[in-house]
Amino acid sequence: MKSVLKILAFAIAFAAIGQSVYRAHADQSMADYYEKLSAHQRLVELLNEKAVIESTGSVLPLNKRQVIEKTMEEVVRDMKSFESELKREEPAI
């Protein structure tokens, strides 16, 4: 009986480690994927994700909300720099 419990405990621990490794890998892939997107594209994807989560009646996790806020700030920064680029006067020559 003891040995059966040992095996069971080992299997549960192994599954838990496996799952966390899998999730870490999935998170990393997602992070890599997002890394390649512009802030604007990233924001669009994140807002889509938010809409899907909220449509099921679930509440958006805090860390997701923080990522969205951070990305929004990044988009605003990008837009401001684009705007000032447009406004930049060309020296008369």
Place this chain on the structure above:
Amino acid sequence: MTRQLTFQDLTVAVLPGGPGLSGGTLKELQALGKQTNVLFVEPEGNGEDWSYEAILARVVDRLQEMPNIILCGHSFGGVLAAEIACNGVLDLKGLILMGAPFSSSARESIRNQFSLHMTPELRAAGEAFSAEPGNETFRKWLYWYRDLYFSPRFIEAGSKMLASDNVEHRAYLGAAKAGADKEHLLPLLKSLRIPKLFLAGEQDQLFCVDVALQEAGNGGFEFRRVKDAGHFMAFEQPNEVLSEIHSFLNTIVAQRNTEGV
């Protein structure tokens, strides 16, 4: 027997810079008229259209029927001259550029110099021009370029010259940005089989001489530094500029007559 080409057969078409400056900023080149024909081509729009393309088309319209043209453009006028030369629409015998930038790196260098030499007066004049675009505010803005445009000895006289120039601010507003990215013209200029001269003011603080040298090399130009001159070299050192242009015209005439016109 083929008739020999003479100085009297040539027309030097002078294109001022800015965009929006007048031929008055290059009036010293009128002296070329003692030996050859000189025509100052002022910037003109098409009605209310002051785009780069509209200004370019007006210049071509004015020169299209003329034989034996030498285009001589200062700064932005040089960009226009080069664009026309590359289009091959005129009977062009030579191209003279004075401090004309093409590449993105040259433009970047100009923007950096502009920022580096920014003064409170230049900034305020630029803001006033943006807030109320007009010839008067445009002139005042140009006046405050001062040491960016002129070598120390000519700052006062040069700024005064610009402050009374017959400017056209709509040309600047309509064409300055479009004319700021003309890097693609450099290889075309290089392949152009006409004599080409590039003059640069040794003390030009806006379009530095080393950057100009690189542009000239990439466009296949013969390069000459004008000593004790800034961006407005014809105003600052008229004799030296006239002498360079004169030798250049001499070469064109001699070359053409050797090859047969």
